[in-house]
Amino acid sequence: MSKPKYEDAVAITREIHWVGFYDEQARLHCNPYLLANEEDIVLFDPGSIPHFPIVMRKVIDLVDPGDITAVVASHQDPDVCGNLPVLEDIINHPDLNIVAHSNTIRLIRHYGVQSSFYAVDKNDFKLTLKSGRVLEFLFTPYLHSPGAIVTYDRETRSLFTSDIFGAINEDWSLFASGDYLQAMET
Numbered sequence: 001m002s003k004p005k006y007e008d009a010v011a012i013t014r015e016i017h018w019v020g021f022y023d024e025q026a027r028l029h030c031n032p033y034l035l036a037n038e039e040d041i042v043l044f045d046p047g048s049i050p051h052f053p054i055v056m057r058k059v060i061d062l063v064d065p066g067d068i069t070a071v072v073a074s075h076q077d078p079d080v081c082g083n084l085p086v087l088e089d090i091i092n093h094p095d096l097n098i099v100a101h102s103n104t105i106r107l108i109r110h111y112g113v114q115s116s117f118y119a120v121d122k123n124d125f126k127l128t129l130k131s132g133r134v135l136e137f138l139f140t141p142y143l144h145s146p147g148a149i150v151t152y153d154r155e156t157r158s159l160f161t162s163d164i165f166g167a168i169n170e171d172w173s174l175f176a177s178g179d180y181l182q183a184m185e186t
């Protein structure tokens with residue numbers, strides 16, 4: 001498979017785009033994704049402060065950030081959601097929800113997040129979007145943090161796995177190739 005143009009958002013399905021930051025020097029990448037249909041816009045794992053300008057440019061290429069109503073933080077790591085306070089300022093939406101497990105919320109409060117939190121463990125591990133589409137969350141404790149979750153979008157049968165299949169690899173690619181298991185072991 002030829003490498004996608006990482007400087008742009010990469011379409012995974014018609015409604016889901018990778019909006020991440022490809023750093024040639026880094027051996028570790030966070031993978032933010034945007035789910036957008038006519039009624040709902042959800043951002044997953046928005047990334048770190050240094051990644052923010054690139055992630056936001058890709059988001060703006062696709063949608064009006066003011067229309068984002070939910071940001072899912074699969075866990076609290078700074079590379080995964082350290083840019084939340086800057087992001088919520090740009091989104092500037094009174095109904096914005098930061099979606100996470102209570103064990104994660106306890107920690108990401110300390111980033112200075114002002115938006116409302118939606119604790120998945122207190123909402124039957126589900127989030128119903130405006131369109132009626134239901135995002136399901138699976139609790140994956142200690143993979144690799146006490147509040148880690150993954151998100152399943154039944155409509156497109158997409159699982160947002162965050163760091164579960166994380167690997168360290170100098171030859172980074174958005175799509176796993178033959179030597180990926182070895183990179184995961186590293």
Ligand SMILES: [Fe+2]
Binds near residue numbers: 163
């Ligand atoms: Fe992590």
